[in-house]
Amino acid sequence: xxxxxxxxxxxxxxxxxxxxxxxRSLDFQATTMFWYRxxxxxxxxxxxxxxxxxxxxxxxGVEKDKFLINHASLTLSTLTVTSAHPEDSSFYICSARDQxxxxxxxxxxxxxxxxVT
Amino acid sequence: xxxxxxxxxxLSVQEGRISILNCDYTNSMFDYFLWYKKYxxxxxxxxxxxxxxxxxxxxxxxxxxxxxxxxxxxLHIVPSQPGDSAxxxxxxxxxxxxxxxxxxxxxxxxxx
Numbered sequence: 001x002x003x004x005x006x007x008x009x010x011x012x013x014x015x016x017x018x019x020x021x022x023x024r025s026l027d028f029q030a031t032t033m034f035w036y037r038x039x040x041x042x043x044x045x046x047x048x049x050x051x052x053x054x055x056x057x058x059x060x061g062v063e064k065d066k067f068l069i070n071h072a073s074l075t076l077s078t079l080t081v082t083s084a085h086p087e088d089s090s091f092y093i094c095s096a097r098d099q100x101x102x103x104x105x106x107x108x109x110x111x112x113x114x115x116v117t
Numbered sequence: 118x119x120x121x122x123x124x125x126x127x128l129s130v131q132e133g134r135i136s137i138l139n140c141d142y143t144n145s146m147f148d149y150f151l152w153y154k155k156y157x158x159x160x161x162x163x164x165x166x167x168x169x170x171x172x173x174x175x176x177x178x179x180x181x182x183x184x185x186x187x188x189x190x191x192l193h194i195v196p197s198q199p200g201d202s203a204x205x206x207x208x209x210x211x212x213x214x215x216x217x218x219x220x221x222x223x224x225x226x227x228x229x
Contacts, residue, residue, distance in 0.1 A: 111158065
Protein backbone atom coordinates (compact mmCIF):
# COMPACT_ATOMS: atom_id res chain seq x y z
CA UNK A 1 0.00 0.00 0.00
CA UNK A 2 0.82 3.73 0.09
CA UNK A 3 1.96 4.04 -3.49
CA UNK A 4 2.59 7.38 -5.14
CA UNK A 5 3.10 7.66 -8.88
CA UNK A 6 4.49 10.47 -11.00
CA UNK A 7 4.11 11.12 -14.68
CA UNK A 8 6.14 11.57 -16.75
CA UNK A 9 9.25 9.94 -15.34
CA UNK A 10 11.40 12.11 -17.57
CA UNK A 11 10.77 14.97 -19.97
CA UNK A 12 12.84 17.13 -22.28
CA UNK A 13 11.46 20.48 -23.32
CA UNK A 14 12.64 23.63 -25.03
CA UNK A 15 13.24 26.92 -23.27
CA UNK A 16 10.12 29.00 -22.99
CA UNK A 17 7.67 26.13 -23.02
CA UNK A 18 5.64 24.80 -20.09
CA UNK A 19 5.73 21.33 -18.61
CA UNK A 20 3.16 19.65 -16.39
CA UNK A 21 4.08 16.92 -13.92
CA UNK A 22 1.40 14.79 -12.29
CA UNK A 23 1.53 13.22 -8.83
CA ARG A 24 -1.04 10.61 -7.85
CA SER A 25 -1.69 8.69 -4.66
CA LEU A 26 -2.83 5.31 -5.95
CA ASP A 27 -4.25 3.57 -2.90
CA PHE A 28 -4.92 6.27 -0.37
CA GLN A 29 -6.33 9.75 -0.17
CA ALA A 30 -4.04 12.68 0.36
CA THR A 31 -5.32 16.09 1.36
CA THR A 32 -1.72 17.22 1.45
CA MET A 33 0.99 16.62 -1.11
CA PHE A 34 4.47 18.08 -1.29
CA TRP A 35 6.71 19.03 -4.17
CA TYR A 36 10.47 18.77 -3.83
CA ARG A 37 13.38 19.51 -6.07
CA UNK A 38 16.71 17.76 -5.91
CA UNK A 39 19.93 18.96 -7.51
CA UNK A 40 22.73 16.46 -8.11
CA UNK A 41 24.35 15.26 -4.90
CA UNK A 42 22.21 17.59 -2.83
CA UNK A 43 19.34 17.25 -0.43
CA UNK A 44 15.65 17.40 -1.12
CA UNK A 45 14.48 20.99 -1.25
CA UNK A 46 10.83 21.52 -0.40
CA UNK A 47 9.25 23.80 -2.97
CA UNK A 48 5.65 23.90 -1.86
CA UNK A 49 2.91 22.19 0.09
CA UNK A 50 -0.14 21.39 -1.99
CA UNK A 51 -3.50 21.35 -0.23
CA UNK A 52 -6.58 19.80 -1.81
CA UNK A 53 -9.11 22.44 -2.73
CA UNK A 54 -7.01 25.41 -1.70
CA UNK A 55 -3.93 27.35 -2.72
CA UNK A 56 -0.51 25.86 -2.33
CA UNK A 57 1.90 27.15 0.26
CA UNK A 58 5.25 28.01 -1.30
CA UNK A 59 8.59 28.00 0.44
CA UNK A 60 10.63 31.15 0.57
CA GLY A 61 12.41 31.84 -2.68
CA VAL A 62 10.14 29.68 -4.83
CA GLU A 63 8.29 31.64 -7.52
CA LYS A 64 4.63 30.73 -7.34
CA ASP A 65 3.91 32.17 -10.79
CA LYS A 66 6.60 30.01 -12.31
CA PHE A 67 5.79 26.78 -10.49
CA LEU A 68 2.02 26.44 -10.65
CA ILE A 69 0.51 23.85 -8.34
CA ASN A 70 -3.00 22.51 -8.55
CA HIS A 71 -4.48 19.93 -6.14
CA ALA A 72 -7.91 19.38 -7.58
CA SER A 73 -8.71 16.02 -6.00
CA LEU A 74 -7.71 13.87 -3.05
CA THR A 75 -5.47 11.76 -5.25
CA LEU A 76 -3.94 14.17 -7.75
CA SER A 77 -1.65 17.16 -7.59
CA THR A 78 0.05 18.76 -10.58
CA LEU A 79 3.12 20.94 -10.87
CA THR A 80 3.45 23.07 -14.00
CA VAL A 81 6.81 24.63 -14.74
CA THR A 82 5.98 27.67 -16.85
CA SER A 83 8.32 29.37 -19.32
CA ALA A 84 10.99 26.82 -18.56
CA HIS A 85 14.66 27.79 -18.55
CA PRO A 86 17.73 25.54 -18.55
CA GLU A 87 18.27 26.33 -14.86
CA ASP A 88 14.91 24.67 -14.14
CA SER A 89 16.47 21.37 -15.19
CA SER A 90 16.32 19.18 -12.12
CA PHE A 91 14.81 16.11 -10.50
CA TYR A 92 11.32 16.88 -9.19
CA ILE A 93 9.80 14.59 -6.58
CA CYS A 94 6.36 14.65 -5.01
CA SER A 95 5.20 13.08 -1.79
CA ALA A 96 1.90 12.59 -0.05
CA ARG A 97 0.60 11.99 3.42
CA ASP A 98 -2.15 9.45 4.00
CA GLN A 99 -4.95 11.45 5.59
CA UNK A 100 -6.39 8.28 7.07
CA UNK A 101 -3.19 7.39 8.90
CA UNK A 102 -1.92 8.59 12.26
CA UNK A 103 1.60 8.37 10.91
CA UNK A 104 3.44 11.49 9.85
CA UNK A 105 5.48 9.80 7.18
CA UNK A 106 5.39 11.00 3.63
CA UNK A 107 5.26 8.57 0.73
CA UNK A 108 7.33 9.62 -2.24
CA UNK A 109 6.81 9.25 -5.93
CA UNK A 110 9.59 7.97 -8.20
CA UNK A 111 10.50 11.45 -9.39
CA UNK A 112 10.52 13.27 -12.73
CA UNK A 113 13.72 14.25 -14.48
CA UNK A 114 13.20 17.55 -16.31
CA UNK A 115 15.75 18.70 -18.88
CA VAL A 116 15.26 22.10 -20.49
CA THR A 117 17.26 22.69 -23.65
CA UNK B 118 20.12 27.78 8.20
CA UNK B 119 20.50 24.00 8.03
CA UNK B 120 18.21 22.70 10.75
CA UNK B 121 18.97 19.05 10.01
CA UNK B 122 22.54 18.06 9.30
CA UNK B 123 24.18 14.89 8.14
CA UNK B 124 27.85 15.70 8.42
CA UNK B 125 29.17 12.59 6.70
CA UNK B 126 28.54 12.76 2.96
CA UNK B 127 29.66 9.17 2.53
CA LEU B 128 30.29 5.98 4.49
CA SER B 129 31.81 2.69 3.44
CA VAL B 130 31.14 -0.50 5.42
CA GLN B 131 32.05 -4.13 4.99
CA GLU B 132 29.18 -6.51 4.27
CA GLY B 133 27.94 -8.15 7.47
CA ARG B 134 29.21 -5.37 9.71
CA ILE B 135 27.20 -2.61 11.34
CA SER B 136 26.46 0.64 9.49
CA ILE B 137 25.89 3.71 11.64
CA LEU B 138 24.51 6.83 10.03
CA ASN B 139 24.32 10.01 12.06
CA CYS B 140 22.10 13.06 12.00
CA ASP B 141 22.04 16.24 14.10
CA TYR B 142 19.33 18.82 14.40
CA THR B 143 19.13 22.30 15.85
CA ASN B 144 15.41 22.96 16.24
CA SER B 145 14.23 21.71 19.63
CA MET B 146 10.64 21.89 18.40
CA PHE B 147 11.13 18.82 16.20
CA ASP B 148 9.29 15.93 17.79
CA TYR B 149 9.38 13.18 15.22
CA PHE B 150 12.14 11.93 13.00
CA LEU B 151 12.31 9.66 9.98
CA TRP B 152 14.93 7.92 7.90
CA TYR B 153 14.57 7.47 4.16
CA LYS B 154 16.62 5.47 1.70
CA LYS B 155 17.09 6.67 -1.86
CA TYR B 156 18.45 5.01 -4.96
CA UNK B 157 19.57 7.15 -7.94
CA UNK B 158 16.75 8.49 -10.11
CA UNK B 159 14.12 7.18 -7.70
CA UNK B 160 12.03 8.73 -4.95
CA UNK B 161 12.99 8.16 -1.30
CA UNK B 162 11.61 5.10 0.46
CA UNK B 163 10.55 5.30 4.09
CA UNK B 164 12.61 3.13 6.42
CA UNK B 165 11.86 3.86 10.04
CA UNK B 166 10.69 6.66 12.29
CA UNK B 167 10.84 7.66 15.92
CA UNK B 168 8.83 9.98 18.10
CA UNK B 169 10.53 12.24 20.61
CA UNK B 170 8.87 10.37 23.45
CA UNK B 171 11.07 7.37 22.66
CA UNK B 172 14.80 6.94 22.52
CA UNK B 173 14.89 3.80 20.41
CA UNK B 174 12.84 2.14 17.72
CA UNK B 175 13.72 -1.13 16.05
CA UNK B 176 12.45 -2.74 12.87
CA UNK B 177 14.29 -5.82 11.71
CA UNK B 178 17.86 -4.89 10.78
CA UNK B 179 17.17 -1.19 11.30
CA UNK B 180 17.30 0.60 14.64
CA UNK B 181 17.00 4.33 15.19
CA UNK B 182 18.35 5.93 18.36
CA UNK B 183 17.36 9.39 19.52
CA UNK B 184 19.33 11.50 22.00
CA UNK B 185 17.20 14.56 22.63
CA UNK B 186 19.63 16.28 24.94
CA UNK B 187 22.31 16.10 22.26
CA UNK B 188 19.82 16.73 19.45
CA UNK B 189 21.24 13.71 17.70
CA UNK B 190 19.84 10.63 16.08
CA UNK B 191 21.44 7.67 14.43
CA LEU B 192 20.40 4.80 12.22
CA HIS B 193 22.01 1.42 12.79
CA ILE B 194 21.85 -1.25 10.12
CA VAL B 195 23.03 -4.69 11.14
CA PRO B 196 24.07 -6.80 9.44
CA SER B 197 24.78 -4.59 6.43
CA GLN B 198 23.95 -6.05 3.04
CA PRO B 199 24.99 -5.00 -0.48
CA GLY B 200 21.41 -3.94 -1.22
CA ASP B 201 21.70 -1.38 1.54
CA SER B 202 24.02 0.70 -0.67
CA ALA B 203 22.07 3.91 -1.27
CA UNK B 204 21.78 7.49 -0.05
CA UNK B 205 20.16 7.81 3.37
CA UNK B 206 18.30 10.94 4.40
CA UNK B 207 17.17 11.80 7.88
CA UNK B 208 14.17 14.07 8.22
CA UNK B 209 12.53 15.91 11.08
CA UNK B 210 9.11 17.36 11.63
CA UNK B 211 6.80 18.94 14.15
CA UNK B 212 3.54 17.16 14.93
CA UNK B 213 0.69 19.33 13.77
CA UNK B 214 2.82 20.96 11.11
CA UNK B 215 2.96 19.27 7.76
CA UNK B 216 6.36 19.58 6.22
CA UNK B 217 9.55 17.67 6.85
CA UNK B 218 13.05 19.10 6.90
CA UNK B 219 15.66 16.85 5.32
CA UNK B 220 19.35 16.49 5.94
CA UNK B 221 21.86 16.51 3.10
CA UNK B 222 22.06 12.75 2.88
CA UNK B 223 24.81 10.18 3.44
CA UNK B 224 25.87 7.84 0.68
CA UNK B 225 26.34 4.37 2.15
CA UNK B 226 28.39 1.82 0.26
CA UNK B 227 28.45 -1.77 1.41
CA UNK B 228 31.54 -3.61 0.23
CA UNK B 229 31.40 -7.37 -0.33
